[in-house]
Amino acid sequence: MKLKRKAFPVTTIEEPKGFIHIYPDLCKGCELCVVLCPKDILALGDDLKVHVVNPTDCIACYLCEWHCPDFAIFIEKKEQKES
Amino acid sequence: MKLKRKAFPVTTIEEPKGFIHIYPDLCKGCELCVVLCPKDILALGDDLKVHVVNPTDCIACYLCEWHCPDFAIFIEKKEQKES
Amino acid sequence: MRRLVSGNEACAEAALRAGIRFFGGYPITPSTEIAELMAEELPRVGGVFMQMEDEIASIMAIVGASAAGVPSMTATSGPGFSLMQEGIGYAAMTEIPVVVVDVMRGGPATGLPTKGSQGDLQQARWGTHGDHPVVVFAPRGVEETFALTLRAVDVSERLRVPVILLTDEFIGHMREIVSFPSRVEVYHRQRPRVASSEYVHYAEENNYNAPYASYGGGYAIHLTGLTHRADGFPINDAPTIRWNNERLRAKIEDNLAYLEDNYIDDDPDADTLIVAVGSSARSAYEAKLLTDKPLAYIRLLTLWPFPDATIHRLARGRKRVVVPEMNDGQLCREVQRCLSGDTELVSVTRNDGSMLTPQEVLEVL
Amino acid sequence: MRRLVSGNEACAEAALRAGIRFFGGYPITPSTEIAELMAEELPRVGGVFMQMEDEIASIMAIVGASAAGVPSMTATSGPGFSLMQEGIGYAAMTEIPVVVVDVMRGGPATGLPTKGSQGDLQQARWGTHGDHPVVVFAPRGVEETFALTLRAVDVSERLRVPVILLTDEFIGHMREIVSFPSRVEVYHRQRPRVASSEYVHYAEENNYNAPYASYGGGYAIHLTGLTHRADGFPINDAPTIRWNNERLRAKIEDNLAYLEDNYIDDDPDADTLIVAVGSSARSAYEAKLLTDKPLAYIRLLTLWPFPDATIHRLARGRKRVVVPEMNDGQLCREVQRCLSGDTELVSVTRNDGSMLTPQEVLEVL
């Protein structure tokens, strides 16, 4: 039984270490990611959805993605060049 | 709710150390007392009930009474004189 | 005193005023508020609220508490009611008074937890195995929930039977004005007046208002779910079983007049009779008022024992009997039994979580 | 092959031959032999016997095994049957085929464990909360226990409904000669023939012999006891609920002809009709043969859905309908519904653990 998949819009923000993908329609504004982010990258907007407010410091630690109860924020780490 | 108590006949055998009281109507002949008696005082009769076959050696240890599942054999120990 | 309360609140309040002092329950929508209120109020009056591990434990805990002399109650909804059935049969067999409130929701299985239905009318009668006496009341709204909860406790204590109160989500969560009486008369079960040696727990005449012993009363009673003699001890012989079945049946049948309770609005000119119960009766009666046609109407406050004779009498000679309800026609089956001649039977059902509307009834009138 | 077997043995043997490969059960007199035989035989045919921790676990385990594609069964008696009710409703709601055998004993509560009765006829229909489809067969003896167990498995697999087989202690422990067929035709449930993306688990037309997916089949199905849409996911909206209720009802009602099964011995001269079911029908028929009076006779092999129309037709114009049974008149209530005019209804009951005798029936003929 395959349900018809709905395409949810995604907002992608590029950061030095990777991309932050946010699904506003899924975000419920619980602030968990905001609270847990070690670099204060995230904040809730007036629309009570999460937004990226600090677009350079993300360390791609995944804490926001992992603790988002709504599958609304994802981190795509950039490949690190072998140095 | 008190049930009418039935008087079950009892056979009492006097032994040096005490009395052995047997309720034949209650005894089911399981032989537990026979097996457990350390002094071989007891045996089953042809009627498949327990009987005292060794009327002098009972040490009034209560093993028969305690392990009789049918409340059919009781030991009444004689008072020991303080010596 | 006039107050705005919900059906579930009215039920809890009535239970407290009727002397219920033990409540064992397990949460389930849409009955939970009853438990929550009892949790808050019972300790205030020295009673005990126990949230048990499940509904089976709940019914058995109230059976135990009642056997120990404390008027006891539980409240649940369909899934929990199904789980309680064995215990309800046990209460019937041992003649331990308990009140079980079933706030009906859509079923079967988990069904429609937050929406009402009248899907358990037949289960309330036949849910447990074996034949057994049971009394079932069904209020149509909040005020009647109050009144019938009082009555449920009263009947259960007087007749020593489990009594079931069937309300539903609509009633349980609806708020209406209730004029609370300032005083409620409560029947207190009588201890035996004879010595233990004279006492017979299931005596022939133990029918209505008879004294009976509870645990801790010094009567060394034995209660068992096995078929038993008058003294409570198990038997296997046919005549005694028959005697006891007869007694249990007589408890209900000899007290039919006391148990039966209908609201009747007859009209000699009417060729149609409406038979209704519980919350859907509100729509049925509204429909009656919306038409000019003469209509006879009966609403059952006591659903079980079923008022066969009364319905038979009311239906006699009518052209049609209309039975509106919120299930697949459970009440209708019973009405069908009571008809004679060629009275036409019209079942009006709605079973989708929404309330039957007066218009739906009107359509067939 | 002629063999002497008991009702319980015949039931187990038929279950094995019908393809039951999972049995989850909990011992209870007088059904235990079925479990014991399954424990012995199932591993021999590569099936699984599980003694579960209680009857609730038993019904749910067979629901699980069946959902995973294995024809499954349990057997119990009154107290266990009461405990299984919620699970039976779940099977009805999710349309998972299971067979539940209730070997009736005296009730309610613990009742009369070693003696037979017909006390669960109504419970088999109304035991769980909410309206729900259910099919119930009732054999009169050992050979028919074999035949109806086969049929129970067949119907349950074809219609995706829980099927209940009601036998009783008399039948379960009685030995009779059964002529075992050398081969039994077994219906195997069909897997869907469409791709997962096309598959609809509760499609409108899924009525009889329709293919359906099981767990592990690659269809990613969702089963829930909540009211659901055709795709299996929960909903709350009235039209879909109505649609689904309708479907479930139609499964039974559209297949009435296939489900109905009566033994009829009509006599145009008879002014009395006997309606009987199960083991007590033996005495009823014996009584019929013992008198010279012309008598019409119907015995219900399919108890539910109830053959309203057939009984109505047979009873029409008769003076009397006699309903013998071993309870307090449960079958009689249903027959009463089917009567019209002023046919007299005579209930002959015995409910004391002993079998109703032909003489008791004869007395009223």
Place this chain on the structure above:
Amino acid sequence: MRTEIRLSGRGGQGLILAGIVLAEACGVYEDKQVVQTQSYGPEARGGASRAEVIISDGQIRYPQAYDPDILVALSQPAFDRFAPKIKKSGLIFADSFYVHTDRKDVVLMPFSETARNEIGREVVTNVVMLGALSAVTDIVKLESLKKALKHRVRSAFLDLNLRAVDAGYKLGKEIWKKRSS
């Protein structure tokens, strides 16, 4: 023709097995209609035990004995309870060791003694009894009993049982001769 046989005694005397063997002998090996039933006390163990077999040419509906044509009693309580309920024309066979009676119409037979003394095992009293029944009534043939025993008895005990049924048959013939003469 409907023949009702009641086998009674106390738990442990193998009456239910006897009922099954008898029913199977008649039903499977002689193509008659049979129904075999038994009744348990409330405890399912110990106490009185009773098995009934109904044998008929036609279909058997009511499956229990109205008034047995044949009563076998292997214990005094069973005898006391059931002997009065037997048909006028009925036959009563009782174990001469366990049952005492003044009634002349009762056929006392040393089933248990035969089992003990001739076979050496009292447990086969039930099968001795069946052999004797076969000898003195026409309800079942010895051969059929043997076939049924082969089917129902574990092979380790089969020989013992076959000897017992033969001993019973012989016993029956002898006693019957004595009585008839």
Place this chain on the structure above:
Amino acid sequence: MRTEIRLSGRGGQGLILAGIVLAEACGVYEDKQVVQTQSYGPEARGGASRAEVIISDGQIRYPQAYDPDILVALSQPAFDRFAPKIKKSGLIFADSFYVHTDRKDVVLMPFSETARNEIGREVVTNVVMLGALSAVTDIVKLESLKKALKHRVRSAFLDLNLRAVDAGYKLGKEIWKKRSS
């Protein structure tokens, strides 16, 4: 006379409490007949929320709204869902912050803004709305609402709520005047 009022919005806006206060005000303090109902979604939390109050001089049988005389909508989804179902002669009050519409017959009122700005707490939007209803309709008196609030609201929040109901009343009078003129 039967008046049907539907209060709608989203979970958390206190619509059920508003329904209760309104029903109690009319039913207990003005001696009318009332029935208050609500509907839960499948999850009992979040999502749409709706309370209904039926007010009548006589007995109320069917307890739900057929076609509301008055609809209050505090959210857009609620407005979109219920506004079309309103009686021809019915009145619709909607929160001017959360609801947008072109319909001229809809009375937009700044319930939530009044709560936020005048009382300082958006949570009392529901009570502001009740005050306004009392001002612009004759279903309930301001005094009765206050009595009901005293009974239903925890004392720590009572003052806040009384201020809110007054503010709502004032708001209602003003807007009504504007509209009428």
Place this chain on the structure above:
Amino acid sequence: MASAKASGKKHSFTPMVHTYLRMDNRFPHVWCPGCGIGILFAALIHALHELNIPKDKILLASGIGCTSRMPGYLDTDTFHVLHGRALAAATGVKLARPDMEVIVVGGDGDMLAIGGNHFIHAARRNIGITCIVLNNYNYAMTGGQQSPTTPRDMFATTAPYGTIDDPADACSLAEASGAAFVARTTTYNFVQLKRFVKTALSRKGFRLIEVVAQCPTIFGRLNRMPATKDLITWIKGHTVTLEAAKKMDADELRDKIVTGVFVDREVEEYSDRYARLIKKVRNAH
């Protein structure tokens, strides 16, 4: 064999145990010859007697099973509940009448299979109940089906090829659930059995005693120990004390019956807690 002659002189003696029994014509009781249930029953009566617990304060409750037939014979208030449900019903009794001494007795099936949930929750709550589980390793009443305690590879009518389930341990479960007192013994050791019952009756909260007992008729027969003495010997041979067990490894312990007191701690009994709650709530008013 010489049959001893009865003592000549008139001798009046009433066994203490008989005074606790409903000594009517339902005796001899239903249990089979040599069954261990009667031994537990005797020990219980001794304990009640020695502790001088007033008879009209005693409630003995049970579920359904051979063991569960016990209440029918004790001359106090008695409660023969549904299969598995004795603890739930007894919880109601205890809360309604906290002054009563509530004792629940049941079989391994009754208490640990169908009644398992009530068991762990009664223990968790520490409701004031003395709970005695008679473990005869099978469902005896229904004829010998496997129970949760049937040891691995032993036979039962529903385990005709030997059990493949690992057995439940009532004592571990009670301990994990928080019971105040937990002990195990056997019917072979009457003195210990009586002592454990007495100790349990003297404690507060939920108290469990598991009593391993012989069921010769069914369990014994199915496992080639048809004589009571075989089974008693088997039990004796498998028994090790808690002290000894501490020195044994898991393998050695696999089929052992470890006897002793596992838990004995002070708790506030549940109905006392509830009484305290009532007091608090009423005072707050």
Place this chain on the structure above:
Amino acid sequence: MASAKASGKKHSFTPMVHTYLRMDNRFPHVWCPGCGIGILFAALIHALHELNIPKDKILLASGIGCTSRMPGYLDTDTFHVLHGRALAAATGVKLARPDMEVIVVGGDGDMLAIGGNHFIHAARRNIGITCIVLNNYNYAMTGGQQSPTTPRDMFATTAPYGTIDDPADACSLAEASGAAFVARTTTYNFVQLKRFVKTALSRKGFRLIEVVAQCPTIFGRLNRMPATKDLITWIKGHTVTLEAAKKMDADELRDKIVTGVFVDREVEEYSDRYARLIKKVRNAH
């Protein structure tokens, strides 16, 4: 607050987690903002993905409750059973299809109250099921009643004066019942949570993971921690590792959430045992 602008270049990225979900219009899912259930769900999906378990071999079953809504969203075979009965139904599935990876998820009420009996027996049998108990300390779905795990003196709608029951310990119960793998963690520690789920999925027999999770809407509100972060902080503050716990006494441990692996042992899974039984029986023929 500056709203970051979306990355300009066309970027195609599908979150792995989304590919495991029935990403239809029932999303966003039913759970409240900040609820811990979604975090567990994510961890479970990560574990399944990393272990490369074929989707059509997965069955996720549950009872009824907030947690138990999970199966509706996972794009595999899913089973939303009756309240408390998931383990019993899953036992049937596992025995019918031993090749499937059967996972059961449920709330503290579902698994330990009404489902307690199935829990201890599934553990005893060591049926091949990964069982995840999401412990949010209350019956959330029905609005915040006391559950068997509600800590002492905390509030619930049916414990308006604070609980007087001692809480149940799922891990101790599973251990006492014989489970093969037993561990506890919290939603605060995603890495550990995912690791425990992965380890559990790699073991045989009955495997329990208890996951303490925040229910801000109900439990939080009733206990004066309405914001998700309050509750997460509370959970974090009460967590101690098993190693640390070993050095603490009972008093210190009273209100602690001890995390770690309590049991990890090899057992023969029940359906493997049954397969062996079948082989044995068939060979004997």
